[in-house]
Amino acid sequence: MTSLVAYDDSDSEAETEPVGSVNDADQGKDTSGVAKPPRQDFTSGILDMMKGRAQPPKPGSKAPSNLHEDPGGHPLPLVRLGRSDWGSCPSQRLQWRRKEPEVTSPPSEPPRPSLWTSRALAGHSPRPAACFKEVKLSWELYSSPVSSFCARTESETTGTIGSSVQKKRHEDCVVPYIPKRLRQLQMLNTDTGQSKEAEPPGPLAGCAPAPLRVAPRVSEFIQPYLDSQYKETKVPRSVLFHLRGHRGPVNSIQWCPVFSKSHMLLSASMDKTFKVWDAVDSGACLQTYCPHREAVRAARWSPCGQRILSGGFDFALHLTDLETGTQLFSGQSDFRITTLKFHPKDHNLFLCGGFSPEIKAWDIRTGKVVRGYKATIQQTLDILFLQEASEFLSSTDASSRDSADRTIIAWDFRSSAKISNQIFHERYTCPSLALHPREPVFLAQTNGNYLALFSAVWPYRMSRRRRYEGHKVEGYSVGCECSPDGDLLVTGSADGQTLQYSFRTARRACTLSGHTQACVGATFHPVLPSVLATCSWEGDAKIWH
Template sequence: MASLVAYEDSDTEDESTTQEGTIHQNSESDFGAENSLGQHGAIEFGPTDPHESSLSPQGGGQDGQESRSLWEFCYSPWIQPDGTQDGVAVVRSLPQTAQGSSCVGPPKRPLKETPMTGIRPYVPKRQRLSQQVAASSEGDIQGDGSVISGTGSRLLTEVSEIISPFLRRKSTGTELPRRVRLRVQAHQGPVNTVQWCPVPHFSHLLLSASMDLTAKVWDGAGSGWCLFTSSAHSGAVRDASWMPCGRRFLTGSFDNSAIVTDVETGQVVVKVGNQFKVTCLTVQPSDPNIFLCGGFSPEVKAWDIRTCKVVRSYQAGIQQTLDILFLPGGKEFVTSSDSVSRDSADRTLIAWDFQTTAKVSNQIFHERYTCPSMALHPQGDEFVAQTNGNYMALFSARRPYRMNKRKRYEGHRVEGYAVGCEFSADGTVLLSGSSSGSLHFYDQQSSRQLRLLHAHQQACVCASMHPVLPAVMASCDWGGELCIWH
């Protein structure tokens, strides 16, 4: 046995070089040039049967093709990284097999460690996502300064640096904006609504819905870039609203559907189908899993997003629901319709009981004007209704919902547009758009006009004041333009 061992170890340098070169040649012909021994270092082969000589890649016989496939399967190299060198992964040479083994062993002289240029180091998923967002922010900047991205970014989850200083500051009153800070051609069609996120920590986010079939989320308080575009609808997006959590939003469209979308992932969470075109929707204040949906139908439906089923239905003798407004506590709500006939006093504004689906009051507004939008006072004791009579009427939010005939907010024009209205965070200022493109600010107590801003060239259909930042406001018009004021 000693002589046999000595005989095996007595290979000359020329024979070893020849044997190594033969192995290199077979590896390159069978596995490809990229898997050669010279590139990957030492290779450890799996165990083989000493009686099956046909496993050799050059083995002959009738089973030549099958033997070749089996050879490639059994003798594929195993790569084991052994740290890094100059930022490049390095492969550790495996130990040689025991002498006398039936396995086909590697060359007796292990090759030097070579850097694996084809292997990239592992990058965590969170870091990859942040790099993708940074790349999209640099490469997808539009001519108007907006950025279109398909997934959420850190701006959707972290508190904006602009918002942070004002979160703990007490409000000292409502400050009115004076000039435009940013003007963007946000959509290719009329913008129906804009709304700031109601959660203070995410209030830098601005939601817009348009007739161009899309809804967008903007960094309204910061860069003004578009962070996310939702194209889930096949029809015009008539209305949009944030969910109370601030991470999802609800949209209603003329394609007879209402969709809940997650802002961070960009995925559709819930999609429900109606038998009518959706024109208005709102979330139930006490139960965020329920929302009301109305449109070109005499029926208003209450949907549960957990089961995607209608839990309640409210029937009225009308043709279209223009707007829905929940009253304080969420136990009752008011709907406005398009009924304008002489005997339509019992259908223009209707108060409903949410639980029983019964009409609480239908003698609220007795004038022959439709009310395209409504807004609730922050204190919850009053609400206003925008009318096509070019004024806003004030109503009590408690039964029997009487109209205040002494206060009427006039000076703007509606002229058939669905012009929106809104109270400031403290309820002292009432804001309204106008079909002439201007913005009007009214004192809530005296109904006196405080300021007039010439905002847009086309009809200004919606405006919203920021819930945290003073003197910051967003407005939109019928031409697809979006403006941020300060």
């Protein structure tokens, strides 16, 4: 059995060869027996990696006699890899420095185990377990300590090492020092059964989105309703599809505004993606888009139904074409985006608001900001265009006791002037706004756990007679909406319920308990009279009928 450790003798001339050369005559000599001198500290060794590759001496040349010496003039002992490691990596060496010279025992004495293989530090592999590993040092990958000191198992080395080397691998092995942080990482990878590199990758932020897997078509369920006028909205009560796929809370959902393509549902999530679903025929996800590097807070269909405008916490704006999967427009805002709205008449313009005192109007054709609407606020919660599209409302986070200043602000779109900022006369913020489809009124979701009704014309007075109560908001951005015929109002709730109210009487028409966490979005289908979509903070969406 060959020795793992060969110590130099200060009186011997046979070991005066340079580091990196191999003497075949010394391979069979057993010099592993070591007598421990008094007060010898074996734990003071320092691992010294060679910076270059040593070349063996030419035949007939004299080996240099200047060994590595300590300040006391004593030659430093060397620790060499076993014969199997010399065969696989002939140009790699390990060298251990000692404070004092070692005294070698006679060859007749039985070999004593080395301190580095018999008394390993805490977290190291014991001697029997270490013998089943092979250490392979790679100078090309020395910059990565994990790859330089990782031990390969027998299955990984099969076919790459000779049979003679495999037989001696259990006898000749050196366990190098591994830092504590790397040992903890290796133990964690062993427990989980896979390394960090083998984890399933998440969505690739910034990659070019792919086109829809299924070409947009007219659903057979929607076809009979396209030519007929929408009559009434029926109260949905049962679940048709349960849409699962997001790995984070779903912030908003929206049906495609084009009636012939309204089987598609858009969902934006905090998992940095937005998805398009076939929410009428099969409930399958048609495509996942991930152009953002942070949470997607807002996503809106374009009025033509062929593009999606998205904005998120990464300050980025993207307009994605669904048919080609390309980004037609990309912009960079100077704040985190929380709300987006297309102009109802000029579809090349849209409004963008978020964590900023200013709302900006962008032009897709030029990719630049054309207008700014600035107020003394900190955040814009929602934006709503009124019927004539010359005015719009913005809901902000400004609120004060017994004051209605800047909670809801009315703006002139062309001149960027404030029309009114004394609309809401209570001390609650309004996370969402909704316009009635047939009457000149709009709804405001309040953190006071009720829906308030306002006039959509100046001076935008609030109704004192109608108040839709019974749900909970509790700081969530809970959305609200009217049915296409205007008879029902729907809103989510912080307790996971979905509530529907009669618009005329303000009475509760139905309560759906379908989510375990806060229901933050609910929207009626624009064509089908009894289909409702809801989304929740737990990361799923449901289709009711």
